[in-house]
Amino acid sequence: MAAPTTSVLADIVAGARADLAERERALPLAELKAQLPSARETIDPRPTFRADGVAVIAEVKRASPSRGTLAHIPDPAVLAERYEAGGAAAISVLTEGRRFSGSLADLVAVRRSVDIPVLRKDFIVTAYQLVEARLNGADLALLIVAALDDCELVGLIERARSLDLVPLVEAHTADEVRRAVDAGADVIGINNRDLKTLEVDPSTFHRLAPLIPDGIVRIAESGVRGPHDVIEFARAGADVVLVGEALVTGEDPRAGVADLVAAGAHPALQHPRNP
Numbered sequence: 329m330a331a332p333t334t335s336v337l338a339d340i341v342a343g344a345r346a347d348l349a350e351r352e353r354a355l356p357l358a359e360l361k362a363q364l365p366s367a368r369e370t371i372d373p374r375p376t377f378r379a380d381g382v383a384v385i386a387e388v389k390r391a392s393p394s395r396g397t398l399a400h401i402p403d404p405a406v407l408a409e410r411y412e413a414g415g416a417a418a419i420s421v422l423t424e425g426r427r428f429s430g431s432l433a434d435l436v437a438v439r440r441s442v443d444i445p446v447l448r449k450d451f452i453v454t455a456y457q458l459v460e461a462r463l464n465g466a467d468l469a470l471l472i473v474a475a476l477d478d479c480e481l482v483g484l485i486e487r488a489r490s491l492d493l494v495p496l497v498e499a500h501t502a503d504e505v506r507r508a509v510d511a512g513a514d515v516i517g518i519n520n521r522d523l524k525t526l527e528v529d530p531s532t533f534h535r536l537a538p539l540i541p542d543g544i545v546r547i548a549e550s551g552v553r554g555p556h557d558v559i560e561f562a563r564a565g566a567d568v569v570l571v572g573e574a575l576v577t578g579e580d581p582r583a584g585v586a587d588l589v590a591a592g593a594h595p596a597l598q599h600p601r602n603p
């Protein structure tokens with residue numbers, strides 16, 4: 329049984345499950361799996377995430393429950409190319425349709441346009457969605473601890489890896505960080521946004537990052553508005569920042585990413601793990 333969820337997250341997960349049921353009716357899991365390629369074709373983002381400096385994951389985000397419509401993105405491939413030109417380490421693509429106006433078609437378009445890893449950012453609660461992620465070009469898949477019980481979390485981490493996907497396991501509380509670590513995650517995102525209330529509090533990352541053992545990639549998600557935030561998250565131990573709204577609403581996505589990458593690469597920023 330799934331862990332109890334409330335409010336916004338519960339609504340989004342319920343919507344995702346309804347859409348999923350429709351897709352599964354049209355194409356059952358066994359038939360979807362039959363389309364999987366035999367050879368490994370994904371790109372492992374972890375070496376880049378662990379390299380010096382703070383890596384930037386730039387997000388294709390059209391809309392959100394907290395902000396409504398954010399940006400008109402006629403061609404996500406063009407946006408992703410600009411992010412890559414600015415130095416992004418990976419692209420996050422929101423594929424949820426009801427609240428974020430995303431789609432698997434966006435994922436496919438982005439995959440075709442860039443050579444860097446691509447994250448399927450969605451509300452993944454079944455293996456079916458992981459197979460879809462793999463088939464549509466993702467290298468990473470988001471797993472939100474608050475939407476899963478321990479058994480589901482461990483099972484989906486294992487299933488993701490068996491599909492050559494890197495699971496990005498997202499937490500928002502100390503208990504969720506502990507559950508992510510116990511489940512064997514090696515890439516953990518701390519979302520500064522509470523998915524039950526939608527409030528963003530950057531101190532969340534500062535508070536929870538020390539609970540993530542060394543060797544696990546630490547990603548600060550949500551609430552990065554500019555270079556200053558990258559520096560603050562780097563000082564708190566971030567290897568990576570994941571940025572959506574500030575980039576899609578900014579004037580120039582390439583320059584926006586480049587400014588964040590430059591802030592994260594500043595020589596004065598010594599990583600607390602490698603002083």
Ligand SMILES: O=C(O)c1ccccc1NCC(=O)[C@H](O)[C@H](O)COP(=O)(O)O
Pocket residue numbers: 336387389392393394395519521523526549550551552570571572573574
């Ligand atoms: O963005 C939302 O309003 C939201 C609401 C409910 C669940 C998830 C939500 N966003 C997904 C994300 O985590 C962000 O898109 C991502 O971290 C980037 O955040 P930001 O840079 O603040 O746009």
